Amino acid sequence: MKKIALFPGSFDPITLGHVSVLKRAIPLFDKIIVAIGINSSKQQMFSLEQRTNWIRSVFAGEPVVEVQTYNGLTVDFCKKVEARYILRGLRTAADFEFERGIGQVNRMLYPDLDTVFLLTEPKFTPVSSSIVRDVYRNGGDISSMVPQVVVDALSE
Amino acid sequence: MKKIALFPGSFDPITLGHVSVLKRAIPLFDKIIVAIGINSSKQQMFSLEQRTNWIRSVFAGEPVVEVQTYNGLTVDFCKKVEARYILRGLRTAADFEFERGIGQVNRMLYPDLDTVFLLTEPKFTPVSSSIVRDVYRNGGDISSMVPQVVVDALSE
Amino acid sequence: MKKIALFPGSFDPITLGHVSVLKRAIPLFDKIIVAIGINSSKQQMFSLEQRTNWIRSVFAGEPVVEVQTYNGLTVDFCKKVEARYILRGLRTAADFEFERGIGQVNRMLYPDLDTVFLLTEPKFTPVSSSIVRDVYRNGGDISSMVPQVVVDALSE
Amino acid sequence: MKKIALFPGSFDPITLGHVSVLKRAIPLFDKIIVAIGINSSKQQMFSLEQRTNWIRSVFAGEPVVEVQTYNGLTVDFCKKVEARYILRGLRTAADFEFERGIGQVNRMLYPDLDTVFLLTEPKFTPVSSSIVRDVYRNGGDISSMVPQVVVDALSE
Amino acid sequence: MKKIALFPGSFDPITLGHVSVLKRAIPLFDKIIVAIGINSSKQQMFSLEQRTNWIRSVFAGEPVVEVQTYNGLTVDFCKKVEARYILRGLRTAADFEFERGIGQVNRMLYPDLDTVFLLTEPKFTPVSSSIVRDVYRNGGDISSMVPQVVVDALSE
Amino acid sequence: MKKIALFPGSFDPITLGHVSVLKRAIPLFDKIIVAIGINSSKQQMFSLEQRTNWIRSVFAGEPVVEVQTYNGLTVDFCKKVEARYILRGLRTAADFEFERGIGQVNRMLYPDLDTVFLLTEPKFTPVSSSIVRDVYRNGGDISSMVPQVVVDALSE
Numbered sequence: 001m002k003k004i005a006l007f008p009g010s011f012d013p014i015t016l017g018h019v020s021v022l023k024r025a026i027p028l029f030d031k032i033i034v035a036i037g038i039n040s041s042k043q044q045m046f047s048l049e050q051r052t053n054w055i056r057s058v059f060a061g062e063p064v065v066e067v068q069t070y071n072g073l074t075v076d077f078c079k080k081v082e083a084r085y086i087l088r089g090l091r092t093a094a095d096f097e098f099e100r101g102i103g104q105v106n107r108m109l110y111p112d113l114d115t116v117f118l119l120t121e122p123k124f125t126p127v128s129s130s131i132v133r134d135v136y137r138n139g140g141d142i143s144s145m146v147p148q149v150v151v152d153a154l155s156e
Numbered sequence: 157m158k159k160i161a162l163f164p165g166s167f168d169p170i171t172l173g174h175v176s177v178l179k180r181a182i183p184l185f186d187k188i189i190v191a192i193g194i195n196s197s198k199q200q201m202f203s204l205e206q207r208t209n210w211i212r213s214v215f216a217g218e219p220v221v222e223v224q225t226y227n228g229l230t231v232d233f234c235k236k237v238e239a240r241y242i243l244r245g246l247r248t249a250a251d252f253e254f255e256r257g258i259g260q261v262n263r264m265l266y267p268d269l270d271t272v273f274l275l276t277e278p279k280f281t282p283v284s285s286s287i288v289r290d291v292y293r294n295g296g297d298i299s300s301m302v303p304q305v306v307v308d309a310l311s312e
Numbered sequence: 313m314k315k316i317a318l319f320p321g322s323f324d325p326i327t328l329g330h331v332s333v334l335k336r337a338i339p340l341f342d343k344i345i346v347a348i349g350i351n352s353s354k355q356q357m358f359s360l361e362q363r364t365n366w367i368r369s370v371f372a373g374e375p376v377v378e379v380q381t382y383n384g385l386t387v388d389f390c391k392k393v394e395a396r397y398i399l400r401g402l403r404t405a406a407d408f409e410f411e412r413g414i415g416q417v418n419r420m421l422y423p424d425l426d427t428v429f430l431l432t433e434p435k436f437t438p439v440s441s442s443i444v445r446d447v448y449r450n451g452g453d454i455s456s457m458v459p460q461v462v463v464d465a466l467s468e
Numbered sequence: 469m470k471k472i473a474l475f476p477g478s479f480d481p482i483t484l485g486h487v488s489v490l491k492r493a494i495p496l497f498d499k500i501i502v503a504i505g506i507n508s509s510k511q512q513m514f515s516l517e518q519r520t521n522w523i524r525s526v527f528a529g530e531p532v533v534e535v536q537t538y539n540g541l542t543v544d545f546c547k548k549v550e551a552r553y554i555l556r557g558l559r560t561a562a563d564f565e566f567e568r569g570i571g572q573v574n575r576m577l578y579p580d581l582d583t584v585f586l587l588t589e590p591k592f593t594p595v596s597s598s599i600v601r602d603v604y605r606n607g608g609d610i611s612s613m614v615p616q617v618v619v620d621a622l623s624e
Numbered sequence: 625m626k627k628i629a630l631f632p633g634s635f636d637p638i639t640l641g642h643v644s645v646l647k648r649a650i651p652l653f654d655k656i657i658v659a660i661g662i663n664s665s666k667q668q669m670f671s672l673e674q675r676t677n678w679i680r681s682v683f684a685g686e687p688v689v690e691v692q693t694y695n696g697l698t699v700d701f702c703k704k705v706e707a708r709y710i711l712r713g714l715r716t717a718a719d720f721e722f723e724r725g726i727g728q729v730n731r732m733l734y735p736d737l738d739t740v741f742l743l744t745e746p747k748f749t750p751v752s753s754s755i756v757r758d759v760y761r762n763g764g765d766i767s768s769m770v771p772q773v774v775v776d777a778l779s780e
Numbered sequence: 781m782k783k784i785a786l787f788p789g790s791f792d793p794i795t796l797g798h799v800s801v802l803k804r805a806i807p808l809f810d811k812i813i814v815a816i817g818i819n820s821s822k823q824q825m826f827s828l829e830q831r832t833n834w835i836r837s838v839f840a841g842e843p844v845v846e847v848q849t850y851n852g853l854t855v856d857f858c859k860k861v862e863a864r865y866i867l868r869g870l871r872t873a874a875d876f877e878f879e880r881g882i883g884q885v886n887r888m889l890y891p892d893l894d895t896v897f898l899l900t901e902p903k904f905t906p907v908s909s910s911i912v913r914d915v916y917r918n919g920g921d922i923s924s925m926v927p928q929v930v931v932d933a934l935s936e
Contacts, residue, residue: 003651024738027627027708028652073294084651090741093873094565096720097250103743104282109296114648117714117741119727122902126572135577138541144576159339180426183315183396184340229606240339246429249717252408253562259431260594265608270336273402273429275415278746385762405561406877409718416750421764434590438884447889450853456888471807492894495783495864496808552807558897564876571899582804585870585897587883697918721874728906732924733915 002030005085005116008074011036011051012044013150015132017124019058021089024118026064033081034059036069045133050153057149075110084112091120091128158186161241161272164230167192167207168200169306171288173280175214177245180274182220189237190215192225201289206309213305231266240268247276247284314342317397317428320386323348323363324356325462327444329436331370333401336430338376345393346371348381357445362465369461387422396424403432403440470498473553473584476542479504479519480512481618483600485592487526489557492586494532501549502527504537513601518621525617543578552580559588559596626654629709629740632698635660635675636668637774639756641748643682645713648742650688657705658683660693669757674777681773699734708736715744715752782810785865785896788854791816791831792824793930795912797904799838801869804898806844813861814839816849825913830933837929855890864892871900871908 007022011034025032034055036048044051052067059065070077078086086106088099103115127145136142136154143151163178167190181188190211192204200207208223215221226233234242242262244255259271283301292298292310299307319334323346337344346367348360356363364379371377382389390398398418400411415427439457448454448466455463475490479502493500502523504516512519520535527533538545546554554574556567571583595613603610604622611619631646635658649656658679660672668675676691683689694701702710710730712723727739751769760766760778767775787802791814805812814835816828824831832847839845850857858866866886868879883895907925916922916934923931 028740073291073296075296076294090720090724092565092569093717093721094250094562096714097248097717100714100743101248101282101284101287104746105287105291107745108282108300109291115743116652117743119724119739119741121731122728122905125902125905126569126576128569131569131573135541135573138544140541140543140577184428229603229608231608232606246408246412249405249409250562252402253405253560256402256431257560257594257596257599260434261599261603264594264612265603271431272340273431275412275427275429277419278416278749281746281749385759385764387764388762404877404881406718406874409716413716413750413752413755417755417759420750420768421759434593437590437593438881438888440881443881443885447853447885450856452853452855452889496896558876558880561873561877564870565873568870568899572902583899584808585899587880587895587897589887590884697915697920699920700918718874721872725872725906725908725911729911729915732906733920 002082003028003085004031004033004081004083005029005087006033006035006074006078006081006083007087008035008037010039010044010129011055012129013046013051013132013146014055014058015124015127015129015146017089017091017120017127019147020121020124021087021118022059022065025087025116026062028116029064029085032065032087033083034065034067035074035077036067037074038069038071054147054150054153058147073109075106075113078110078113084114086113086115088115088117089120090117091125158238159241160187160189160237160239161185161243162189162191162230162234162237162239163243164191164193166195166200166285167211168285169202169207169288169302170211170214171280171283171285171302173245173247173276173283175303176277176280177243177274178215178221181243181272182218184272185220185241188221188243189239190221190223191230191233192223193230194225194227210303210306210309214303229265231262231269234266234269240270242269242271244271244273245276246273247281314394315340315397316343316345316393316395317341317399318345318347318386318390318393318395319399320347320349322351322354322356322441323367324441325358325363325444325458326367326370327436327439327441327458329401329403329432329439331459332433332436333399333430334371334377337399337428338374340428341376341397344377344399345395346377346379347386347389348379349386350381350383366459366462366465370459385421387418387425390422390425396426398425398427400427400429401432402429403437470550471553472499472501472549472551473497473555474501474503474542474546474549474551475555476503476505478507478512478597479523480597481514481519481600481614482523482526483592483595483597483614485557485559485588485595487615488589488592489555489586490527490533493555493584494530496584497532497553500533500555501551502533502535503542503545504535505542506537506539522615522618522621526615541577543574543581546578546581552582554581554583556583556585557588558585559593626706627652627709628655628657628705628707629653629711630657630659630698630702630705630707631711632659632661634663634668634753635679636753637670637675637756637770638679638682639748639751639753639770641713641715641744641751643771644745644748645711645742646683646689649711649740650686652740653688653709656689656711657707658689658691659698659701660691661698662693662695678771678774678777682771697733699730699737702734702737708738710737710739712739712741713744714741715749782862783808783865784811784813784861784863785809785867786813786815786854786858786861786863787867788815788817790819790822790824790909791835792909793826793831793912793926794835794838795904795907795909795926797869797871797900797907799927800901800904801867801898802839802845805867806842808896809844809865812845812867813863814845814847815854815857816847817854818849818851834927834930834933838927853889855886855893858890858893864894866893866895868895868897869900870897871905
């Protein structure tokens with residue numbers, strides 16, 4: 001059976017923290033699906049197309065990683081794509097408490113599903129998509145926080 | 157003097173975690189008032205009537221537990237109903253930090269009031285009303301998270 | 313059935329934080345047993361007799377509170393004295409994580425047992441028996457941290 | 469070079485916790501700029517003029533403290549006013565995790581900037597501007613939470 | 625290249641929490657080495673032979689899992705056995721902070737090494753080897769905390 | 781009045797995390813006393829002389845920083861050397877909870893004393909003296925964790 005992991009999020013935009021976790025997870029799985037959740041009640045800064053293209057561009061040479069979008073419960077999408085693992089990065093103790101709750105609820109809904117955590121690298125610990133958006137919105141320099149393809153797109 | 161405790165919340169909807177805390181607290185008090193706060197600025201998923209009826213139904217045979225609704229500060233409602241205790245369940249360290257702040261402010265406003273905490277059972281640790289709403293909204297199975305009366309009402 | 317709570321600890325020595333939690337818990341129970349655990353592998357600063365007498369002295373006029381010593385598992389002593397509740401004060405999030413673990417293990421060993429938590433008052437949050445011992449050992453002033461009877465005994 | 473610190477926030481309204489941190493920080497700096505961030509997407513309860521006047525009034529006799537307003541990134545305002553320090557109070561572990569993230573991002577954007585933290589006094593630990601607003605909105609007594617000038621203005 | 629993970633610890637004794645993490649990790653790796661650290665300065669309750677045999681017995685039918693002992697730095701043992709992953713279970717936020725520190729130091733010493741975390745199941749969250757030893761030492765029932773082989777050996 | 785800060789610790793040995801905090805604190809104070817606590821009940825790895833010399837060597841060109849040793853309560857030593865500030869670095873939320881307790885007790889004993897916290901740089905977050913000792917004891921490479929003078933002394 002193929003080992004398939006889901007890496008769910010909004011990726012608004014993808015950060016170097018996401019990239020670091022994904023790259024380190026590649027050897028563990030046969031396929032990693034970066035799953036962009038479509039949450040109609042939450043306004044995103046960047047379009048779904050931009051967010052998708054940026055991730056595809058970063059992992060262009062990496063056949064293990066693919067990008068998909070989904071609606072509804074993450075566990076239902078896992079069942080649909082036959083993912084038995086959810087992949088998440090951990091930055092802080094607050095992150096951990098939040099992720100543990102989500103991970104345990106996911107197992108209540110789908111007992112065969114497991115969450116695999118990797119640590120964020122220390123230099124990326126404070127970086128999140130919401131910090132990036134805040135810095136970008138105010139004209140600050142995000143080049144140490146996001147992949148070059150995002151920097152290039154946003155400085156055009 | 158009767159020992160009266162308030163168990164405040166939105167109960168949108170009541171969860172099995174709430175039920176477990178309430179049941180274990182019954183021997184400690186002469187009366188426990190489940191107090192549904194009416195917060196006009198916060199949109200609820202279930203009507204006040206539904207939320208009230210579900211709690212009444214779960215504790216139908218339990219004369220110690222009654223259900224009331226209130227506006228305004230929790231401490232003011234405590235004074236009105238002569239409650240000297242607030243009852244709360246604790247799930248995580250993040251919960252604790254939040255509850256400690258609320259509990260200390262309540263004592264600044266009403267020094268005779270004390271908060272009594274019980275632990276949530278481990279299997280209900282990740283369950284909260286907001287998780288239940290999210291799972292329900294997306295068509296997931298909430299039967300391990302809420303009392304049977306809620307499951308029945310929502311599957312009609 | 314009488315409501316009996318155990319308040320376990322080393323009480324080496326009792327602090328004003330302990331006293332505050334105990335006083336506020338008195339209305340909740342028919343009997344509160346302050347249970348001094350005898351842990352032969354842990355060296356105490358004050359003798360068992362001193363520790364016992366100080367607590368008895370503080371609660372001399374309070375028939376609900378009594379002092380006992382015990383060996384072995386706290387849950388076994390609870391069974392012996394028919395205590396269905398353990399009483400604990402909570403100061404910090406680190407405290408909470410520790411107490412939650414103990415409380416959950418106690419329920420694995422004795423499912424009818426529940427732990428009831430009260431908040432430490434903010435001014436006593438940093439005070440613990442080990443801090444008191446450290447200050448006392450170094451000749452500092454502990455009069456804002458322990459009951460007067462302890463201050464008197466130690467300044468003789 | 470003058471040592472200039474920024475104390476950023478919304479101050480909606482200033483609390484006794486803020487005042488305590490500021491007063492204790494005065495000896496450390498040549499100038500402390502209380503910097504009221506203007507965040508157009510966030511609705512404030514009190515007008516910018518009220519918030520500014522209250523802080524000016526509290527620190528009227530204190531030449532080190534001045535009040536300014538700003539838009540955009542805090543680091544950009546620091547550069548503009550030549551502040552090399554950001555001053556913050558710390559209340560809880562949750563506060564700390566949040567502040568550490570902000571502090572580290574600020575250093576990514578402006579490596580010469582450092583954040584200096586003081587502890588909130590225990591009695592003010594649970595007090596925050598959002599708690600004050602909630603108590604005030606519901607007709608509660610905020611006189612132990614905010615400076616007298618705010619109490620006076622709001623009881624008119 | 626084979627994917628080899630180290631699961632380091634004292635295993636004094638192995639708990640059902642360890643077993644649950646290991647079983648769920650088996651599909652992720654080609655080999656998992658349960659590595660019993662020999663720490664001469666720390667007194668263990670059970671002999672190295674007992675601890676080793678218990679783990680071997682639990683995973684007797686599982687060729688992916690093997691048991692080894694080691695001295696010195698965990699990263700050095702990883703290099704020796706060609707493990708590029710360390711496997712750890714996460715129970716609480718306090719665990720996480722500790723593990724993050726260890727994981728980051730390990731990467732400072734061996735940048736190709738990554739730590740993979742799985743969540744402990746909620747029912748095993750409060751169970752640790754030190755809790756088991758404490759309960760066992762005091763004659764309590766550890767059968768819900770450790771594998772049957774340990775229960776059998778200790779009840780002989 | 782001169783602004784004097786104490787930076788207390790065991791410094792067994794000094795780490796690059798300590799150095800980073802000290803260097804960034806120099807502009808804030810007229811004098812910073814690195815105060816090595818002599819705790820006879822705690823066995824140190826390196827001699828008091830070594831520890832002192834290493835710190836002196838690192839800050840040789842820095843007149844603001846001096847090194848002293850002390851016995852007894854930190855607050856008593858602060859009074860003796862007329863220090864009104866204690867300087868501490870903060871790494872994790874667990875650190876913060878511990879430091880907050882110590883800081884609040886110090887203010888109970890000496891109300892004029894304040895603790896000033898700086899953040900540890902992310903890359904040094906996992907580094908502590910006890911980690912350094914553990915790595916050194918096991919023959920690992922500590923050159924990215926301690927000042928060059930310590931590396932040189934220990935590789936002789």
